[in-house]
Amino acid sequence: MTVFRSLWSDEALHRLRIDSHVTRLFDRIFGERALVHPMFVQRNIFPQSDSFDFTTGVHQDRVHIGGATSYAMWMPIGDCPREMGTLAVAAGSNTSGILPTKVGSGAGGMDIAVPIPGTWVTGDFEAGDALIFQDVTVHKALPNRTRSIRMSFDARYQRLSEPMADVNLMPYAGCGSWDDVYAHWLSREGQYYWKHLPLTIVPLDRSHYERRDAMAFEMAEAGDRGARDAILRIIQRDPILAKRERAEKLLARLDAG
Ligand SMILES: O=C(O)CCC(=O)C(=O)O
Structure with missing residues (x-):
């Protein structure tokens, strides 16, 4: 940066x-x-x-x-x-x-x-x-x-x-x-x-991101690493703190395997 x-x-x-x-x-x-x-x-x-x-x-x-x-x-x-x-x-x-x-x-x-x-x-x-x-x-x-x-x-x-x-x-x-x-x-x-x-x-019409995020959370909860990029994006860009925190926890879990 x-x-x-x-x-x-x-x-x-x-x-x-x-x-x-x-x-x-x-x-x-x-x-x-x-x-x-x-x-x-x-x-x-x-x-x-x-x-x-x-x-x-x-x-x-x-x-x-x-x-x-x-x-x-x-x-x-x-x-x-x-x-x-x-x-x-x-x-x-x-x-x-x-x-x-x-x-x-x-x-x-x-x-x-x-x-x-x-x-x-x-x-x-x-x-x-x-x-x-x-x-x-x-x-x-x-x-x-x-x-x-x-x-x-x-x-x-x-x-x-x-x-x-x-x-x-x-x-x-x-x-x-x-x-x-x-x-x-x-x-x-x-x-x-x-x-x-x-x-x-x-x-901005956030409905596309909201659909992506719901899908990414579900995939990450199930341990699917295919959700990693979307989870990272939520951490970097989402305006809602609770969502960013949930995404951070899921990223740590995904990366810990
Ligand atoms: O330069 C790139 O790799 C992507 C550019 C792009 O997606 C865009 O201009 O919308």
Whole structure:
């Protein structure tokens, strides 16, 4: 986290996702002013090995991002050939809506529970290339088979006139407050850019997480280690203390075998 916090707070990275070349592209896609979510993800994917696999599993973003339809812009930081673990999308899957999920090792401790619609596509990326996709598009990363860390970021954009879920207003978990994020910036330009915009904020629809959690608790009580990622996610992110405590006890039991 010590290293990650400074990567996530990087001034140039924050400016890149709100750069006018990027926002004007989204304005054109939406036919109205685009809102850049304050929250974004910076990823450092270590080389895959037999004992360590951090490859992002198959998922849709909608259940995690909430609000109205949003679009992700995924961009590697530097060149990223396929073998370094590019992002792949299931082309056409955006027409199937939100697919049912089950507890698993995918994003947020969830896996998609039905056959994936669409055709997987990816490619080699060069610095500056970006992949833009809608929040119900099924996607995954390819494994990083190089000896370097794959660095990338994914930021989200939506129509300013539509509601945004509250979770997208906060800095990434563990990165402190926005004041902490901005503490070492050289310029104030781009800080708190959303504060003066007419936002409609709604709570995140947590029903997908609630279903996942009920399933994960049941599996963990029965000693099923397949629930471990979902249990970890509850410990790291759930707003309810009693749930986090229950998850911590179950994790200790699972790990003790
Ligand atoms: O970069 C990755 O490994 C995953 C990215 C992703 O899932 C996303 O942009 O929504």
